[in-house]
Amino acid sequence: MDRELDASYRRRRLGRRWIWGLASLGLILAVLFLLPGWLRPSLDRAALRTAKVDRGPVEGGIEASGTVIPAFESVLSSPVEARVEKILKRPGEPVRAGEEILRLDTSAARLEVERLDDQLARKANEKEQLRLSLDKTLRELKARIESQRLDSEVLGYRAGQNRKLRTDGLISEEALKASEVEARKAEIDLAQLEGSVGGELRSTEARLAGVDLELNTLRKEREEARRQLERATTRSDRPGVLTWVVAEEGATIPRGSVIARIADLDSFRVEGTVSDVHAPRLARGLPVRVTVDDENLNGTLAEIAPTIQNGIAHFYIDLEQASHPKLRNQLGVDVLVRTDSRRSALRLPKGPGVDPSRSAAVFVVEGDRAVRRTARFGAVGSDYVEILDGLDQGEEVILSDMDDYLHLAQVKLR
Numbered sequence: 001m002d003r004e005l006d007a008s009y010r011r012r013r014l015g016r017r018w019i020w021g022l023a024s025l026g027l028i029l030a031v032l033f034l035l036p037g038w039l040r041p042s043l044d045r046a047a048l049r050t051a052k053v054d055r056g057p058v059e060g061g062i063e064a065s066g067t068v069i070p071a072f073e074s075v076l077s078s079p080v081e082a083r084v085e086k087i088l089k090r091p092g093e094p095v096r097a098g099e100e101i102l103r104l105d106t107s108a109a110r111l112e113v114e115r116l117d118d119q120l121a122r123k124a125n126e127k128e129q130l131r132l133s134l135d136k137t138l139r140e141l142k143a144r145i146e147s148q149r150l151d152s153e154v155l156g157y158r159a160g161q162n163r164k165l166r167t168d169g170l171i172s173e174e175a176l177k178a179s180e181v182e183a184r185k186a187e188i189d190l191a192q193l194e195g196s197v198g199g200e201l202r203s204t205e206a207r208l209a210g211v212d213l214e215l216n217t218l219r220k221e222r223e224e225a226r227r228q229l230e231r232a233t234t235r236s237d238r239p240g241v242l243t244w245v246v247a248e249e250g251a252t253i254p255r256g257s258v259i260a261r262i263a264d265l266d267s268f269r270v271e272g273t274v275s276d277v278h279a280p281r282l283a284r285g286l287p288v289r290v291t292v293d294d295e296n297l298n299g300t301l302a303e304i305a306p307t308i309q310n311g312i313a314h315f316y317i318d319l320e321q322a323s324h325p326k327l328r329n330q331l332g333v334d335v336l337v338r339t340d341s342r343r344s345a346l347r348l349p350k351g352p353g354v355d356p357s358r359s360a361a362v363f364v365v366e367g368d369r370a371v372r373r374t375a376r377f378g379a380v381g382s383d384y385v386e387i388l389d390g391l392d393q394g395e396e397v398i399l400s401d402m403d404d405y406l407h408l409a410q411v412k413l414r
Contacts, residue, residue: 041405042412043370049399050365051349058342058386059289060379062281064274066290066317066335068327070263074238078104078253080112084246089260091244095236101245101260102234104253116222123218127211134204138197145193152186159183240264241329268327270299270317272335279304279313281339288317289382291334292326301337336382345378346387351399356380361406365396370411 082104089101159179165171244261246253253259270290274282288299298320305314317335319327348354354362356377363370378386391397405411 041408042414045365045413047400048413049351050396051351051399053346053348053387053391053393053395053397055344055393056347056384058345058347058379058384059336059338059381060340060342060386061289061336061338061381062274062278063382064272064278064315064335064337066270066272066333068268068292068329068331068333069271070240070243070265070329071267071269071318071322072264073243074236074240074262074264075258076101076234076236076260076262078234078255078257078259080104081255082253084249084251084253084259087245087249089242089245091242093242095240095242095262097237097239098235100235101242101262104234113222113225116218116225120215120218120222123211123215127208127215130204130208130211134200137200137204142197145190145197149190152183152190155179155183155186234259236260236262238262238264243329263329265329267322268324268329269302269319269322270333270335272315272317272337273312274315274337276308276311276313279308282313282315282337287338289336289338290317290319291336291382292324292331295326297321297324334382340379342379342386346391346393347384348387348391348397349399350380350383350385352401352403353398354385356385359403359406360390362391363398363402363405363411364391365398365413368413370398370402370405370413372406372409 085103087102089095089099095101159182163180166173166175240262242260243263246259270288272288282301282304284301284304286301288301290297290299299317301315302318303316305316315337360374360376361372362375364373373390375390376388378388380386402411
């Protein structure tokens with residue numbers, strides 16, 4: 001049989017329930033009030049890099065990478081098709097003017113010169129044969145002309161006698177006519193022989209002129225072949241440093257192929273590379289600043305490569321101090337192509353937290369908070385960024401990387 005609980009026990013039990021309930025309620029209220037503060041991120045202000053918006057010059061431009069290259073490079077090409085016998089110099093070695101870089105097997109070129117010499121000899125012999133033939137023909141014609149002249153004189157004399165005899169009635173009319181025809185025919189044959197001399201002379205002279213033309217052509221070909229054979233010694237035409245040479249001995253080099261490059265390392269220029277998205281902004285004549293070991297050198301954009309390779313545009317810079325002592329072949333440098341300039345503009349130093357290429361959001365220091373704000377940027381230089389809107393002069397902006405906090409409207413500073 002159940003007994004009723006004691007009243008004091010029931011009061012104690014109910015009191016404990018109230019105490020646990022109030023404690024739980026207090027804990028919940030504490031969590032609700034304190035948790036946001038515990039979860040809200042904060043930053044150590046001393047660890048942040050900041051800068052104030054000020055007014056000053058901003059040089060807008062395109063940042064690019066650059067490589068120092070020789071301003072002048074001489075290219076040696078093979079004047080003949082030849083085989084590389086021996087490489088005498090290697091890339092990086094200095095060369096003097098007239099010094100041999102490699103040796104080519106020029107046997108084919110020498111055979112070509114010898115072949116042209118043979119052709120010249122044959123043509124000269126052909127010309128001499130024509131002259132001898134002309135002399136022989138002219139002698140024969142002269143002999144025939146003399147003989148024909150004598151025959152013509154004899155026949156003319158006989159016709160004259162026959163005319164006298166006919167006058168005396170001693171010969172018939174037919175005999176006179178026959179003698180006169182023979183005399184006339186002899187005169188015609190003599191005239192033809194005399195005319196053939198001029199024709200033979202003109203014909204032979206024309207053939208000789210043709211042979212002379214062929215001789216002149218062969219002489220020019222031989223001189224060119226000899227000149228190319230002499231150039232096949234591959235000697236440097238200037239002092240400098242060998243930057244490239246044919247790599248393999250025994251390789252056959254076609255005529256006109258590049259066999260060596262010689263750089264003049266007393267003067268340099270810069271080859272710049274930049275993403276093709278900036279290519280439309282590049283133009284010849286733009287001022288350029290090249291940074292070499294924290295030293296700035298001025299230059300001019302002199303040439304833009306016509307093609308874009310793998311999304312990269314190439315351009316070339318002529319330096320005002322092309323012989324600066326810090327310039328070295330293949331040295332990497334920073335390049336700024338100045339596309340515009342502001343003499344007096346609101347500006348901020350560049351930094352991870354102020355990077356127009358990544359985000360328009362910046363964090364402005366307001367007391368113990370960093371408040372996110374949207375800024376509008378203008379010209380972007382290598383050191384400063386122009387502020388068009390969203391920030392006022394004198395405001396302090398965080399330059400450190402704030403990518404992890406861009407989703408927050410503000411961040412507490414401690």
